[in-house]
Amino acid sequence: GIQVEQSPPDLILQEGANSTLRCNFSDSVNNLQWFHQNPWGQLINLFYIPSGTKQNGRLSATTVATERYSLLYISSSQTTDSGVYFCAVVQGAQKLVFGQGTRLTINP
């Protein structure tokens, strides 16, 4: 099956810094989503982005489908951005295949 790898596994930053999270996938996909799992365990949809670039406030994402990767950018990080960020893809069948996540810690 398709493999999804996220990097880095852990990222610790000071408040106000910018960050880039990467998601590589091993085959072509129909769909790619980014999620934020907050400290309460909830999975929050960030982006649905099978290709191209989208922006939502301080967050933006770019997927280059032909090169099989996606990037999530967080600018001017805040402590509330802390948590685990997951990338997930859909290939053919409708189930999501998740990466192992990037744990982001923003220190005040």
Next chain:
Amino acid sequence: EAGVTQFPSHSVIEKGQTVTLRCDPISGHDNLYWYRRVMGKEIKFLLHFVKESKQDESGMPNNRFLAERTGGTYSTLKVQPAELEDSGVYFCASKVSGGVQFFGPGTRLTVL
């Protein structure tokens, strides 16, 4: 519009006991999914319902897990008997056909 809801939010049971998790999808969402995250690993697919029918149950780990979606509305996931390795967070998601999956808050299951 209410989101996906799950009950209970947290369950602590002894090994060998039975636990039933419930998911209420977003109204009108025919597609319902169960996923779980165990021991800090990646989130893995368990199964997919379209209305009341199981579309894909390839991720169900073994026959101790039973999922139902009678009437095509809410779904239950029963674990019987529970084992230590079943501990983790169980997520439910729903979507309309062609749409994006929206996740519930999860049920944290602890098997002692």
